[in-house]
Amino acid sequence: MKEWWKNAVVYQIYPRSFKDSNGDGIGDLQGIIQKLDYLEELGIDVIWLSPVYDSPNDDNGYDVRHYHKIMKEFGTMDDFDELLENVHKKGMRLIMDLVVNHTSDEHDWFRSRPDMYIWRDKPNNWRSFFGGSAWQYDEARGQYYLHLFSKKQPDLNWEKEGVRQAIYAMMRWWLDKGIDGFRMDVINMLSKDQRFPDGPAGDGTAYFINGPKIHHYLKEMNDEVLCHYDIVTVGETPQTGPEEGLRYTSPESRELNMIFTFEHMGVDQELGNKWQPRTYSLVELRKILEKWQSAFQEKGWNSLYWNNHDQPRSVSRFGDDHVYRVESAKMLATCLFFMRGTPFIYQGEELGMTNIQYEGIEKYKDIETLNHYHEQRKQGRSHEKIMQEIYRRGRDNARTPMQWTSGPNAGFTTGVPWIDINSNYRSINTESRHHPQSIFAYYQALISLRKKLPVLxxxxxxxxxxxxxxxxxxxxxxxxxxxxxxxxxxxxxxxxxxxxxxxxxxxxxxxxxxxxxxxxxxxxxxxxxx
Ligand code: GLO
Missing domain, CATH: 2.60.40.1180 (Golgi alpha-mannosidase II)
Incomplete structure (x- = not known):
């Protein structure tokens, strides 16, 4: 079917936390292969894999060292090929994360072709999303390089034809292997205002979010690569409104099929500061969702989500993860699944998995969380106060291992898990999924309804x-x-x-x-x- 992705339900896998097959405590590709029957039983159509490329894991794979190699903890390219084949055999599709705003500083390009990156003699006031200045001084070169994320994630210079062509070639390589599309990491940040002005809000976002040439780059990417394949593309576009969203996703734009908006994810935080809570009403949340629904009524297409690897668990955030955990998890799913767009499920959402609260900061693994903690401690804030923020918003909430069973380590690994498992795994796990009242069974029902009713x-x-x-x-x-x-x-x-x-x-x-x-x-x- 043309535009098959409109009918599809996507399931996001965060491989590190999904299923470990070899006992090293880290999820891997063979683990995913073992669980394909489970995904088939759930009824999903498309798997989105968070990055599996070779990486030093400063940001759990969102720092790519080699685009054509598999991270060794996850397996080999043979494992990948086996996974893809098995996914296709089951009639499902597989999309990969495409991380091309930046690479790892350990990517060969950063050493042998540094001109592919962004260098300046003097830093401006742009800030890294993971804290501190977005500029890092390089002794040898006597210049600063830009990193919108960690120091180990230098930004590529998309102004250069050679950079763009190298990325397009890499994309073709994966598509020729038979993958079914890409989720594109922070894709609306590729184009930076070449004057590099200081940002008015003290951070520079005004000069690189939906920057001057972004639509030009995406049209070029579409012409050169995307339009030659029957695939789906979804772009991650923080700080983007519906008008701009339409420019990315209208068919006549020839750019992307869908984007991830963040407006609804920002409803419980102060503008521009995810750590600072804000009280909101359902009226506000609903207004945001309605705005996107009506903007995309005629053209363009929405993605629908409450969760991903960067967000706290929705049942803890918008529902009630104690008394009404089961009811509220199902309610949130209902609210989402009947809207217009393609629903995305994040691993464990179908079980109603909840946020985590570790006592010590040393239990946390996420670079954003750790940087925030240490920065705030330096400013003299108390451990308790900062931990409250981390409990609410930290990304590790979503990254605790998938809770398969009530047995040791929740059936995730036979070794020591890379991050602690949520202790509620004894009651929240996949073993109860055959119960007719389970959250899992409810998701199954929602997924099958989406296939049956054209009105959706x-x-x-x-x-x-x-x-x-x-x-x-x-x-x-x-x-x-x-x-x-x-x-x-x-x-x-x-x-x-x-x-x-x-x-x-x-x-x-x-x-x-x-x-x-x-x-x-x-x-x-x-x-x-x-
Ligand atoms: C969200 C990404 C996030 C990465 C970041 C850098 O913004 O999904 O997980 O840390 O984009 O690649």
Whole structure:
């Protein structure tokens, strides 16, 4: 089918934490192969693999040392080929992470072809996303290089034709192997304003987010590479609004198929500072989602997600990870799956996995988290205060190992896991997935509904009860089908006029009785009529 990705459900694997097959405590490709039956049972169509390329792992693989080699902890290129073949045999597809804003400083290019990177005599005020200045002095050269992320992730200079061609050649190499597309890491940061001005907000984002030539580069990438293959592309685009989003994803732009927006992920933080909490209402969250739904009504296509390897677990963040964990995990899934766009599931989301709280900072592994901790400590803030921020927002929340069983190490490894497993694995794991009330079974049902109902792809999106502080309600409509979704984001019981139609799915075993529609805590109900 043309645009097959509109019908697809994507599952993101963070390989380091998915399944270890050889007992070294680190997930690997053979581990993924062992679990393909599990993914088939869930019903997903596409696997997105976070980076598996050779890397010194300063940023868990988002620092690529060699684009054509597999990280040794994960296996070999033979393992990769076997994985791809097995995925295809099951009728699923595989997309890779494409990390081309930067490489590792251990990439051969950085040593032998330093002109492929960005050098200046003097730094400006741009800041690294992982803390501190974005510029690092290089003694030998007597100049500074730009790194929007860690010092070990120097930015490539996309102004250079040679850089672009080298990246395109690498992309073709993977596509010729038969992979089915790319998720493109921070793709909207490739083009930097060549005047390198100081940024007004003190960070420089104004000069490299959706920079001057970004659309030119992506069109060129599309012409040279993407349009020659039947693939899907999804670009990670922080700090991007719907208007710009449309430029990336409208078919006539000939750039990307989808992007990841971050607006809804920013709702609980102060602008530009992920560590600083902000109280928000459901009204705000819903407004953001509605804005993207309506902007992409005619053209372009949304990605739909609550989780990924950079975000805290959604059930801990937007739901209730204690009393109503099961209900709220299913409610969040319901809210997401019926919107217009392609849903992305992050490993463990289908089990309702939760955030983690390690006592000591030494248990944490993520470079962003560690840098934040040490920077803040230097400024004299207390351990406890900083840990509270890390508990809420740290990326390791999403990176604890997948909880397969209630046995030793949650069945993730026979060795010592690279990061501690969440102690709730004894009750939260895949063993209960065959139970009809399990979160897993609910995801299975949602996934199969997405395949059955054309309204989910074609239908318009409209909100109702727009001002409600607790219940998120919307409809999807075509000329022949009508779907109504009610999601209670609160612990209060609420009642509404009974909508027309059959109950299609709900997250309580039975809808409440009565003339009016009653929504219990975190209840989700979907009605359907033709
Ligand atoms: C989000 C990425 C993140 C990487 C970063 C550098 O922004 O998914 O995990 O650390 O992009 O590659």
């Amino acid at each position: 792809i074609a239908g318009d999106f409209m909100l109702f009860h727009k001002e409600d502080e607790e219940v998120f309600a919307y409809e999807r409509k075509t000329e022949t089908e009508h779907l109504i979704v009610y999601c209670n984001f609160s612990t209060n019981t609420r009642s509404f006029e009974q909508p027309d139609g059959e109950v299609l799915i709900g997250n309580y075993s039975k809808p409440a009785r009565g003339k009016r529609l009653t929504l219990r805590p975190y209840e989700a109900l979907v009605f359907y009529r033709q």
